[in-house]
Amino acid sequence: MSDLRERLDILFSTSTITPSAMKLCEATIEKFIHSENEKDYRKLITHLAMAITRVEREEELTAPPEEIMQEIRQSSHFPQAVEHVKWIESQTDIVLPDEERQYLIMHFVNASH
Structure with missing residues (x-):
């Protein structure tokens, strides 16, 4: 089993994340993920996983610092x-708030380097 799936199993088994977060x-x-880039x-x-859970549980959200997002927007990986x-977002009925969307974009850009 992959490290990511193991991590998700632990979060799910301790009720840290919701079933829909696990599924997504x-x-x-x-x-998007292969063994060589895991x-x-x-x-x-x-x-x-935590973002979907926070939205479902209606927890307070914060956005990443604007300085970081300015740098992220300049990356060649930003459009992807x-x-x-x-x-x-197309895989779920949950509407992601902009704060969470920004964090996910940031993580995708960082993972692409």
């Missing part, structure tokens, strides 16, 4: 990261 993360792993996506998958987040 599994689909995201299937779509380490690069640890933060993204963990954040995605935006498309990946759109795909994630």
Whole structure:
């Protein structure tokens, strides 16, 4: 079993993440992550699981610092990261708040380096 799936299993078994968060993360792993790049996506998958759970539990959200997002927007990987987040949103009925969307874009850009 992959490290990412093990991590998700632990989060799910302790009720840290919701069933829909688990399901969406599994689909995201299937779509974007391969064994050779799995380490690069640890933060993204963990954040995605927690983001979906936070939205479902109506917890307070904060956005990444604007200085970081300015740097992220300048990355050549930014357009692809935006498309990946759109795909994630298309896989769920949950509307991601902009704060969470920004974090996911940031994690996709960072994983692409």
